[in-house]
Every structure is written in structure tokens, then in C-alpha cells.
Amino acid sequence: MRMNPIEKKRITQNLIMCEVFEGLGESFVEEILRIGQIERYRAKEIVRSRGDSCEEVLILVHGEVYGLFTNSEGRVLQIDHMTAPKLLAAAVIFSTDSKYPVDVETVKDSTFLRIERESFIGLMMNNEKLLRNYLRFISDTFMFITDRFYEITMKNLVQKVCGYLLKLMNEQQSTSVVMHMTKEELAREFGVSRPALSRVFIELEKLGVIESEGKKIKIKDERYLRDYAQFGY
Structure with missing residues (x-):
């Protein structure tokens, strides 16, 4: 798909900020664009499905996507929330049975750059910096997945919930915090049902730990929050 000069410039600047292309410069990124293909999706579209063949390097260059598990009963578990620029499924591209491990769904209108796997291999063979960046990215991804698996299971x-509220309190430097997500989104982040999450917030209010009004949470018992959250770390 053809790009106008303004869009090409925007995509180039976004790609320069991607971890895999760190320190490689604009001319190298322009070469990447010449051998790749642009794909565009609207909000709430499935970009790739779990089990689809992954013989490509797919880079989110504009927008946001979720990485989701959906079982046969329709239960959805959010594994990751990715914002541009981001290389997707990096850890499986060169596996023996390379398939997408999750459904990739757009949060809003998003643009991707697709590069054939063999073409990307050629680039890495000729550029040690790119190879090192890629290996570091895979290692960081593995650590993220390991931590995420621990958190979920x-x-x-x-x-x-206590760990999440404690994190917000530390980030916002206040005992009155505003959640970044709706409870529906938070339930999906935690891999639980919306009613189950609501019951936890209700119970914490009954115990006098918090006061809740929509996304606004007032922490009334910081000690309880810290004591309970530490069991998960």
C-alpha cells in the first residue's frame, strides 16, 4: 500500500523509536520500509489469530493492540496491552512451529509494518547492531512473559487488586488515586470475571480499606494494602 510523504515520515520516526531499531538511524529504517508492507486496521479488528502461521516480522508502528487468549467458552484473558512502536510475537518468529500465540486485536485504528522473515534474517546477518537489539528484545520479552505468568497463576x-492500587498510589504519590482502566478492562487484565473483581472492591470497602467512586479510589488503610500486596511478590 502506497504512503504519502507525510505518512512515510511519521512511520519512519516511529520506527526509529522501536527497541529493535535503536541506534540504527533513519537511512536504515527507510530501507526497512522499502522491503516491508504496510497494513492498516480499524479499532476492534483482529489483526492475527492465535494459531495463525507466523513467518513474518510484524511491527506495530501506530496505534494500540491487545494480546488476548480466548477459550472455547468465550472467556478472554488479556496477556498484554501494546502501544506503538512495538515488535509483535518476536519470541516465536524463528521457532520450529512458528504460530501466533495469542489473538492480536486493535484497541484503536492502527498501522503495521510486515517484513518477510527471510528478508529480516538477511538484514540481521549484515548488521550486528540489529542482531544484538533483536536478541535483547527477545530476552526482555521472555522475562515479561515469565513475570506475567507468575502474576496470573x-x-x-x-x-x-491490592498490588495494583499500591502501584497507583506510588505512581500518583497520593492516597487518592485514579485508575487508568475501567473495572471491565482491569478484570480482563487479571483474567477474571467482572463480577468477581467487583466483589473484591466491595469487600475492601466493607473492611474500610478503600472508598470507591467509579475510577476514583481513596486509600484509607495503607498498611492493609501493603501487607496484603506483599504476599504476591
Whole structure:
């Protein structure tokens, strides 16, 4: 798909900020654009489905996407929330059975750059900096997945909520915080149902730990929050 000069400039600048292309410069990124293909999707579209063949390097250059697990009963577990610029499915591209591990769904209108796997291999063979960047990115991705798996499987829901509120309190430097997500989005982040999450917030209010009004949360018992959250770390 053809690009006008303004869009090409914007995409180039976004790609320069991608971890994989760190320190490689504008001329190298322009070469990437010449061998790649641009794909565009509207909000709430499935870009790739779990199990689709992954014989490509797919880079989110503009927009946001979710990485989702959906089982046969329709239960959805949000594995990741990715914003541009971001290389997707980097850890599986060169696996024996290279398939997308999750559904990739757009949060809003998004643009991607697709590069054939063999073409990308050629680039890495000729550029040590690109190869090192890619290997570092895969290692960082592995650590993220490991931590995410631990969080999902080892922490109970109360610990997750307390840990989340504690993180917000530290980030916002206040005992009155505003959640970045709706409770529906947070439930998907934690891999639980919306009613189950609501029950935790109701219970914490009954215990006098918090006061809740929509996305606004007032922390009334910081000690409880810290004591309970630490069991998950």
C-alpha cells in the first residue's frame, strides 16, 4: 500500500523509536520500509489469530493492540496491552512451529509494518547492531512473559487488586488515586470475571480499606494494602 510523504515520515520516526531499531538511524529504517508492507486496521479488528502461521516480522508502528487468549467458552484473558512502536510475537518468529500465540486485536485504528522473515534474517546477518537489539528484545520479552505468568497463576485476586492500587498510589504519590482502566478492562487484565473483581472492591470497602467512586479510589488503610500486596511478590 502506497504512503504519502507525510505518512512515510511519521512511520519512519516511529520506527526509529522501536527497541529493535535503536541506534540504527533513519537511512536504515527507510530501507526497512522499502522491503516491508504496510497494513492498516480499524479499532476492534483482529489483526492475527492465535494459531495463525507466523513467518513474518510484524511491527506495530501506530496505534494500540491487545494480546488476548480466548477459550472455547468465550472467556478472554488479556496477556498484554501494546502501544506503538512495538515488535509483535518476536519470541516465536524463528521457532520450529512458528504460530501466533495469542489473538492480536486493535484497541484503536492502527498501522503495521510486515517484513518477510527471510528478508529480516538477511538484514540481521549484515548488521550486528540489529542482531544484538533483536536478541535483547527477545530476552526482555521472555522475562515479561515469565513475570506475567507468575502474576496470573500465583497471586489471588485480592493480592492483585491490592498490588495494583499500591502501584497507583506510588505512581500518583497520593492516597487518592485514579485508575487508568475501567473495572471491565482491569478484570480482563487479571483474567477474571467482572463480577468477581467487583466483589473484591466491595469487600475492601466493607473492611474500610478503600472508598470507591467509579475510577476514583481513596486509600484509607495503607498498611492493609501493603501487607496484603506483599504476599504476591
